[in-house]
Amino acid sequence: MANEPIKVVGIESIEKRGVDVQKLIKLLTAGVGAEFTTYYYYTILRMHCTGLDGEGIKEIVEDARIEDRNHFEAMVPRLYELGGSLPRDIRKFADQAGCPDAFLPDTWEDLTSILRLLLEAEQCAIRSWSEVCDMTANGKDPRTYDIAQRILQEEVEHEAWFIELLSKRPSGHFRRKYVGQSPHVGAQGSLIHL
Numbered sequence: 001m002a003n004e005p006i007k008v009v010g011i012e013s014i015e016k017r018g019v020d021v022q023k024l025i026k027l028l029t030a031g032v033g034a035e036f037t038t039y040y041y042y043t044i045l046r047m048h049c050t051g052l053d054g055e056g057i058k059e060i061v062e063d064a065r066i067e068d069r070n071h072f073e074a075m076v077p078r079l080y081e082l083g084g085s086l087p088r089d090i091r092k093f094a095d096q097a098g099c100p101d102a103f104l105p106d107t108w109e110d111l112t113s114i115l116r117l118l119l120e121a122e123q124c125a126i127r128s129w130s131e132v133c134d135m136t137a138n139g140k141d142p143r144t145y146d147i148a149q150r151i152l153q154e155e156v157e158h159e160a161w162f163i164e165l166l167s168k169r170p171s172g173h174f175r176r177k178y179v180g181q182s183p184h185v186g187a188q189g190s191l192i193h194l
Contacts, residue, residue: 011082014141024135024144025084028075030098031128031148032086035072037094038121039065041102045118048108057111057165061118064158068125070182071151078144099124112166119162125155150185 011021042065049058076086087093094101102121105113129152136145163169 017140019140027132028079032072032075033093033097034099035068037097039069044104045114060161067154067182070185074147074185098128115162115166122159
């Protein structure tokens with residue numbers, strides 16, 4: 001009896017609704033990999049936002065950086081619930097991330113080069129979480145969809161911040177009450193109720 005596989009009704013129910021769980025696990029692993037590596041690279045990018053102009057940008061990068069960590073924390077438990085896991089080797093984890101690494105540009109003294117890199121990273125995240133939402137929408141997997149759409153809301157907001165800084169177009173960015181607030185996902189990855 002101890003060696004019998006345990007039936008996981010939560011997985012079985014979403015498979016019956018048409019979700020390819022193995023494909024979803026692959027998407028989630030790539031998505032959380034991108035969130036984790038973005039957190040790392042944004043730490044470096046933030047440190048290089050220097051000078052009078054850089055100080056204002058640094059705070060916005062910090063909001064996006066901490067919120068991306070929260071996205072990682074919010075989705076990893078769902079990955080494990082579905083039978084997935086994180087790679088044991090961080091190098092493999094980073095290599096399978098769903099978005100390219102946000103390396104510090106050689107021209108980092110020009111803040112525009114950092115802002116363009118940040119924008120590209122957010123746009124990749126939007127594509128990634130949109131794919132998860134499309135796969136789980138319409139009641140196919142309400143739990144994964146709920147987490148992914150909350151992450152997606154914050155990624156769209158991050159994109160708007162960096163577009164505003166590059167183009168002077170209004171974005172609706174507002175100062176968070178505290179660093180890492182994550183208005184849709186919640187601090188430390190806990191989902192908040194809207």
